[in-house]
Amino acid sequence: MRAPLRAFTIAALAGGAALGYSSVVERNWFALRRFEVPVLPAGTAAIRVLHISDMHLTPGRHRLLSWLRSLEALAPDLVVNTGDSIAHEQSVQPLLDALGPLLDRPGVFVYGSNDLYSPIPANPLRYLWDTSAEKHSRHVPDLPWAELGAGMAAAGWMDANNARGRVKAGGLDIEVGGVHDSHIKKAHYEDIAGPADPTADLRLGVMHSPEPRILDQFAADGYDLLLAGHTHGGQVCVPGYGTLVTNCGIEPARASGLHRHPAAGEPDRPWLHVSAGLGTSPWAPFRFACRPEATLLTLVPRIG
């Protein structure tokens, strides 16, 4: 075999192997991340918050549903779902069934754009130079987002889409403020604007997309902990380098995991956890060097 042909063959085999690995193996290789967050008042007992996001559930994702079902064993005090839960009209009931006993625990949810609009084919490489923000040409939702929300709300979870409220979890009085998805122009921070209650044990901000302008508003209003999803952690990352794209305004270094917002500044600025999420668009069904994940955040008293 001549050298160019040999090189082409090797490259094709490597590409095929990477595609198979990312779409079959890593896409179903779910990880539970754990972080300790010093965000509670002194003397408060720790509580556990399970953060799930971006399931993009479609029929047949039995491994995802099974893993989701197993999270009840963590016995979280609070569950937060930051949206993009479904990607198919028949996914609501399977998702609610998989959440199962987690729905009996205190919970909070917001929607992502994919809860309203079914996925359409798109070139995944476009995320290298653009985001999906405000590119939606459709204005009439075709997915059963209301049924999804009704199912979670019926169980007692707080609908935090452009809403503020109070949640009791783990013996704590938590003020929650949340916004809908900014990528379809449904985030209305003005509906929840105003200083968060300093008498609450914790001030929790919840959103789908971690847009810096919205994070800034939560920070200015005195929220302690901000939870978001949407980025998929980049979904396809470069080993040894990390995230290439975030599909929103946040920089790649904070595309997933626990950070502060702003990234640098005062010591008491809020904590920010961005989930890399559990799924993918059905039109880009692969993850590479970016395992699908849920996160157990153990909230403990502030240091000092």
Ligand SMILES: [Fe+2]
């Ligand atoms: Fe998503």
